[in-house]
Amino acid sequence: QSVLTQPPSVSGAPGQRVTISCTGNSSNIGAGFDVHWYQQLPGTAPKLLIYGNRNRPSGVPDRFSGSKSGTSASLAITGLQAEDEADYHCQSFDSSLVAWVFGGGTKLTVL
Amino acid sequence: QVQLQESGPGLVKPSQTLSLTCTVSGGSISSGTYYWSWIRQPAGKGLEWIGRIYISGSTEYNPSLRSRVTISVDTSKNQFSLKLTSVTAADTAVYYCARAWSPVDYWGQGTLVTVSS
Numbered sequence: 001q002s003v004l005t006q007p008p009s010v011s012g013a014p015g016q017r018v019t020i021s022c023t024g025n026s027s028n029i030g031a032g033f034d035v036h037w038y039q040q041l042p043g044t045a046p047k048l049l050i051y052g053n054r055n056r057p058s059g060v061p062d063r064f065s066g067s068k069s070g071t072s073a074s075l076a077i078t079g080l081q082a083e084d085e086a087d088y089h090c091q092s093f094d095s096s097l098v099a100w101v102f103g104g105g106t107k108l109t110v111l
Numbered sequence: 112q113v114q115l116q117e118s119g120p121g122l123v124k125p126s127q128t129l130s131l132t133c134t135v136s137g138g139s140i141s142s143g144t145y146y147w148s149w150i151r152q153p154a155g156k157g158l159e160w161i162g163r164i165y166i167s168g169s170t171e172y173n174p175s176l177r178s179r180v181t182i183s184v185d186t187s188k189n190q191f192s193l194k195l196t197s198v199t200a201a202d203t204a205v206y207y208c209a210r211a212w213s214p215v216d217y218w219g220q221g222t223l224v225t226v227s228s
Contacts, residue, residue, distance in 0.1 A: 002157050036214035038158075045207055045221050046158065051214040089158055091214070099173050100148075104157040 003028065004090055006103035012080045013111045020106045022073045022090030028101055030071035033093040037066055037075045040087040040105075049088070050075060077108070085110045113137045115208050115219035123202075123226050129195040133208030133219060140189045141166050146211045147191045149182060151204040152221075159204075163211065164191055198226045 005023040012018040022035060029035055035053050038046035048057050050066035053073060065076045073092075077084055090103040119131035133147070140147065148163040162172035164182045172180045176195070184191040195202060203226045210217040 034213060038215070045218040046215070047218070048214050048216050051216075057216070091158075097174055098171065100160040100163075102158040102160065 002104040003094055003097070003101035004092060004103035006088075006090060006106045008104070009107045009109065011109040011111055012077075014080055014082065016080050017076065017078045018080060018108065019077075020075045020088050020090075020108070022075070022092075022103050024071050024073075024092060024094075024101075026071065027096040028071075028092045028094040029068065029073055031095055033095070035066065035068050035073035036091045037064075037073075038089045038091065040089065042086070046089060080110055082110050084108060113210060113217045115210065115217055117206060117208050117219045117222040119222065119224070121223055121225060123198055123224060124228050125199055125226055126197055129193070129198050129202060129224055129226070131193045131206055131208070131222065131224070133191050133193075135189045135191075135210070139186075140184065140191065141186050144212060147182075147184060148209045148211050148215065149193045150207045150209055150215070152207070153201075153204040161193065161195075161206075200226050202226050 037050040039049045040046040053068040054066045063078050067074050087105045089105045094101045114136045116134045123129045146163040149161040162182050164170045179196045181194045205221040205223050207221045208219040209215040
């Protein structure tokens with residue numbers, strides 16, 4: 001059972017917009033700790049996609065965006081492409097556990 | 112460009128100790144304000160943070176693993192290491208070493224460790 005809750009799967013057709021939620025509590029996201037997002041293509045290591053809730057590292061397309069409100073965060077992907085098919089993971093810090101925590105991951109399928 | 116590479120046995124017997132080393136290239140492990148971390152991922156499941164070490168030697172561990180985990184650093188070899196004692200089948204996973212400043216910005220390719228007799 002992951003500390004942060006993500007939907008197991010989402011899907012969308014090419015060109016569409018999808019969102020992936022990441023729900024925490026008052027000890028992690030709700031306490032103001034940053035949320036980071038990672039993209040994991042099949043058989044590869046995760047790659048940093050969004051950091052500090054809404055910032056994109058160099059080279060990440062602006063089709064990817066992040067937001068945070070209250071005890072939740074969201075990753076939005078617009079103009080969905082076949083190459084976006086991957087697992088997406090959110091991460092934050094939990095002050096009660098004094099530990100980095102991850103969501104269970106969400107598998108994005110491009111129909 | 113920083114690169115990280117995990118190395119160690121791919122098969123460990125139950126109750127024994129899992130030992131992995133991460134070799135950092137393309138930059139000194141002593142430079143910057145980074146946390147050198149271990150993260151694992153059981154097959155088909157999410158990521159689990161194991162722990163991290165700062166260059167000063169201070170460590171922080173996942174509370175669920177704290178009693179069995181030790182992370183250390185060898186600056187002369189530009190490496191850091193993971194030891195996990197008393198392993199069981201539940202410790203079977205892909206183990207990643209990683210560099211982080213808050214998010215993880217560099218990951219190793221990962222190494223599969225299977226716990227089986």
